[in-house]
Amino acid sequence: MGRWERTHEALRQAAFELFPEHGYSATGTAQIARCAGVSEMTLFRHFPTKEALVVADSFDPLMADAVRLRPAEEPAMRALAEGIRSAWAQVGDEEAQALRERLRIIVQTPVLRGAIERGSEDTAIALAGALVDRGVSETQARVATAAVIAGLSTALLDWVRTDQTALDAALGSALDVLGGE
Known part of the structure; x- marks a missing residue:
């Protein structure tokens, strides 16, 4: 390092x-x-x-690369869901706990409401770029990416609020829906 x-x-x-x-x-x-x-x-x-300390993460390149590696014939939403699923499978328990702590601060701090959405711009750019690299039009890539980010944000915030669900289960369920299952 x-x-x-x-x-x-x-x-x-x-x-x-x-x-x-x-x-x-x-x-x-x-x-x-x-x-x-x-x-x-x-x-x-x-x-x-200061907000960037809470919302910035290093998962964007990992997720975008995983989306690029999906089969060429896969529809955009499925490529996003399965690429993200594959990338998140590499997240260890320590990283998941750190994510939970970051999100808990967001949930508990009124001034940070909307921080996930504001902090998702880089993620959206990375994921949409991965779809465009796969041949998806820019407009379709932005629409699919916006849907996935909104769905994952909802799932992550619910995960933080409940403390009862494992990260992989919370994300897996959301990705099933987003991928059309």
């Missing part, structure tokens, strides 16, 4: 130590940077906003 990645991770860890303790709204970016041992300017080089 290089210096950039170590700093990036230190900032996220600092944020997720401070947010539960002090609350998202009461935790300042200077406080997060100080806890991570860097300047506030460095924090903003890694995350353009």
Whole structure:
């Protein structure tokens, strides 16, 4: 892991130590940077906003690559659902727990309502690009991607609120519906 990645991770860890303790709204970016041992300017080089600390993730390239690898004859929605299913199968328990904590902060913080949708732009671009690479028109790719992101957002937020369902079961059920099963 290089210096950039170590700093990036230190900032996220600092944020997720401070947010539960002090609350998202009461935790300042200077406080997060100080806890991570860097300047506030460095924090903003890694995350353009405080909200980005909560919504940014590293799953987009993994999901897009998995969609690109789906069979060429597969319809767009099925390619998205099965590609995402394949990518999420690689997410370990530790990553799933970190995701749950991030989403729990979003659910518990009124100012973050809508954060998942705002933070999904990069995901939408990556997934739509993967579909276009497979020969789907741009408009159809954007429509399919928007549907999948909305469905997965709903499933993920329900997963966080219940604590009773495993991530793979929550996503699997949503992906079944989205893929036409």
